[in-house]
Amino acid sequence: MDGKYVKYRLGKSYGFQSLVYLLAFACIVPLLAILFYIIRAGITKINWHFLVNIPKPVGESGGGIANALVGSIIIILVAAVIAVPIGILAGVYLSEHRKGRLAYWCRLSTDILQGVPSIVIGIVAYFWLVRPWDIGFIHHRGGFSALSGSVALAIMMLPIIVRSTEETLKLLPDSLREAALALGMPFHRVMFKVIIPVGISGILSGIMLSVARITGETAPLLFTAFGNPYLSVNIGKPMQSLPLLIFNYATSPYQDWLNLAWGASLILLVWVLFLNIFTKVITRKWKVQF
Amino acid sequence: MESTILKSRNFNASFGTNHVVKNVNIDIPRNHIIAVMGPSGCGKTTYLRCINRMHELIPGATSNGEMKLNDEDVYQMHPIFVRLKIGMVFQRPNPFPNLSIYDNVIAGYKLNGIKLPKGERDGIVERSLTKVALWKEVKDSLNKKGSFLSGGQQQRLCIARTVAMEPEMILFDEPTSALDPISTSTVEELFHELKANYTLVIVTHNMQQAARVSDKTAFFYMGELVEYDETKIMFTNPKDNRTQNYITGRFS
Incomplete structure (x- = not known):
């Protein structure tokens, strides 16, 4: 075979390799761009005052996002309390009974x-919990509440927990x-003392x-947790959360509120990044060696 | 007359429509070592797993016939009690990877939620590890994970875990097939020590091992129990042609 043809093939190979590198790099660009933009816009807004105060009314400067921070934590915790036990047990069931109807x-x-749009899940939670209903002996008064938001988010968490538990245990x-x-x-001791601890x-x-997935979910909270300009820890009442705050304030015309939205975006981003990194660390640290 | 600990009559086991153990009749005497040998797929492991009712855990697995432990029908007892009385050691060492050596030995109590005072627990751990000749090797590293041990040590740890429950019988499912020759001989020596307190049933596809360690040998072929007799007789003067052919290596 003559050298020219080999060179042509090598050239093609290098070309393809560079393309692969380039496209791999292209995957990193969006994250870097988001990080750069959010950090640049948000970092100057964050300080102690920002974290421990609630938003000020229009016209007053300053204010913080304490209500959204506390609200997000509560809503997520309650969602986890609902979804984690159901998810793990369903995952255990699926890994134990691979066949069967x-x-x-x-x-x-x-x-x-997993593929149902989050807004649809929000609507379902709205119909179940926010709208009043009456089936004779149970009267549900309804009303916007953090709990209804948690239920919507728990439904979103469920498939991820079920499938990851199933895949791990399998x-x-x-x-x-x-x-x-x-x-x-x-059987129950085999599960709780051996199988689950090992997995x-x-x-x-x-x-x-x-x-991490539900932290940024806004749509299911719009007509469930609803939002609240004040600090509230009552899960039976409307509650603010980070994505709701961003959604409401980012579209407002007031600079102070825009600042709050930028700061909250950065917090949200750091939270999700932290959760992802933390997950990587614990999977490595806690992995049981056979 | 020696007492019989386990008695099977017309015992059958199947996976779905695949009939793998056919009409097995066997009497296992107390404090003896019984070797079960036969070519691959002859049903010896399946039969072993029927004794402590591990067979039924596989979807589609069924069994029928009589299986009596001390004149009590194993299939009328709750499987949990059966498995407490009849321990099992598997082909591959399977210590609990999340537990320390100490906790692995005591696992049968600890994971079953049986609370024991610390002194008693320490006693059980030391006695069990001594019985399997592992105490000297691991007494300074009882808090290390069981999976840090070598394969042979892990297998002895699994035997210790079974012994700690003080069962009446211990079933071994090809216990040395994943071990090196030195670990194999250590485990084989162990069998003789354990015989004093337990009845051992050892499935093996290694004829030499059956000849070396057992008092009685059962030969399975195509799901049938072809012959069952004193090991000496089985290897010198078997009655059935198929046994003869198997031990002389005409098929394997």
């Missing part, structure tokens, strides 16, 4: 749930379960990622 439907529903060797069963352990890093990372 219920497992099939459960798997299908979690898959579909990877554990059968010999582990047999070892426990051969010692005369009942804990995968389960936790699923929980963390689901929290």
